[in-house]
Amino acid sequence: MTIQQILTFLSAKGLLHEDEAFTIAGGEEAASISLTLPHLLILKDVTEEEKAILSSRLSMLYEKESTLILLSSEGRIRRLTMGEFRHDLGKEPFLFLFDSRKASGKEPTPFTLSPLEETMDMLLAPGGCPWDRAQDHRSLRTYFLQEVYEVIDAIDKDDMENLKEELGDVLLQIVFHARLAEKEGFFTMQDVVDGINEKMIRRHPFVFEKITVEETKKLLGDWETRKRLEKNRKYLLSGVSKDLPSLLLACIIQRKVGSHGLTEALEDGALSASCAEEIKAAVDGKGAVDKELSVGRFLFALDRVIHAEGVEPELALHRYARYVMDQLRAFEKGLFQRGKSLMDISPEEAQVLWQDFCRKTDTSVLP
Known part of the structure; x- marks a missing residue:
């Protein structure tokens, strides 16, 4: 028509x-x-x-x-x-x-943080809220973490109304920290917004600049390397917080070392071939949700076995993840002394040098 x-x-x-x-x-x-x-x-x-x-x-x-x-x-x-x-x-x-x-008869109000910033200013001003005025960045740490978990809970429940509320709570924490930093002369909320906007543009030249398809593929492949260079991070795991939940920390470590061929070397045979095959067989041909349930079942059972041995799984995995981070840093220091870095060598060479490091230091991944 x-x-x-x-x-x-x-x-x-x-x-x-x-x-x-x-x-x-x-x-x-x-x-x-x-x-x-x-x-x-x-x-x-x-x-x-x-x-x-x-x-x-x-x-x-x-x-x-x-x-x-x-x-x-x-x-x-x-x-x-x-x-x-x-x-x-x-x-x-x-x-x-x-x-x-x-229709409602009026255009929507343009987005602005000003009302929330003004409210926070009143709370932090003399005569404002005694509790808010007593806070600092460190005292707010637990509340920030709690609000983030509540956002995750709303996402998992697919509760959009609750997600809207919880995102507001997280936004309040961000504005709170920014206002405290501004009072101390470090940065403002505008600096926070400008900083993340500039970072996103800088890290996506394939969107904001005219480059070829091949250049785009290379940039996407070098994502982690570009982040390290941009932040002037010397070590592979620089910027990774050791205070993350243990399983998340382990996942981040393995994802970062995977591109350098060290994933299996770090496992050092901890998982038997039969166990690995059993897990693969359990998830083979299943959809995403069923795969998660099957793997979750293994983790749930593993938790019971570990607890039966008098060990706290969360603490155990966290301690091991931190140990791996320390070992990797020592390994990279050795590479620097030889004029090398993980960014400069192939995954195959990284594996050989890792084995050499373990022999010379008389250590393995296991403490």
């Missing part, structure tokens, strides 16, 4: 009159839709990303119970509420017809 055919069809159905003003928008206009004209037609050339933007934008402009009209490519018409519309975005409609006169 052409645009004229669409308009004729809508007029015949009494949904649009010839003397009424309207505007036509495609996917590119999704983020800038306004209420300047009574009617708005959203045509079918909307990508998945633009649909998400469009849904968010229109949900701000239109009340939840506002009525809109969906016209399919077969000419079928359905009336939907704004709430129902958000669920229909993924069904590839031909177009939507909105009556702006039923």
Whole structure:
């Protein structure tokens, strides 16, 4: 159907009159839709990303119970509420017809942190909240960690309303720390925002600069190396916090050493071939959720076995992960003395040099 055919069809159905003003928008206009004209037609050339933007934008402009009209490519018409519309975005409609006169009547307020910053200033000012005024970066540490875990819990429950609230709690912690730092003369909230924005642009030259496909592939492959150079980090695990939960810490260590061919060398035969095959067989051919459940079952059983030996698994894994970090740092120091680094040598050479390091220091990965 052409645009004229669409308009004729809508007029015949009494949904649009010839003397009424309207505007036509495609996917590119999704983020800038306004209420300047009574009617708005959203045509079918909307990508998945633009649909998400469009849904968010229109949900701000239109009340939840506002009525809109969906016209399919077969000419079928359905009336939907704004709430129902958000669920229909993924069904590839031909177009939507909105009556702006039923919208909320005002443009959404531009995003700003100012209200939250002003509230925090009042809390921290003389005569403000005694508890807030008594806090420092270290005393807030536990609360920040707690809020992050509550965000994760909301994500796991797929509870969007709770996620909105918990993200707000995390944002409060960020503003709190930034305001304390500003009072101490270190940095401001604007410095925080500018810093992360500049970092994202700097680390994504394949998005913000004109480079070839081959250059893009190389940049993606050198992600960890570029981060280390940017931060002037001398060691492979520089910047990795030893205070992370033990299993997460172990995962990060293995991911970072994996690109240098040292994963199996660090395991040092700790996992028998039969056990590894048993785990592989348990997850083979299963979907993502079932794989997680199967592996979780192994970890759950392993926890019981370890506890039966009088050992706390969390502490044991954490101690071993920290030991591996110390061993790797000693190994890298030896490489530096020989004019080498893990960034300069191949995975094969790294494995040979690691074995040489273990022999010369009379140590292995196991303490």
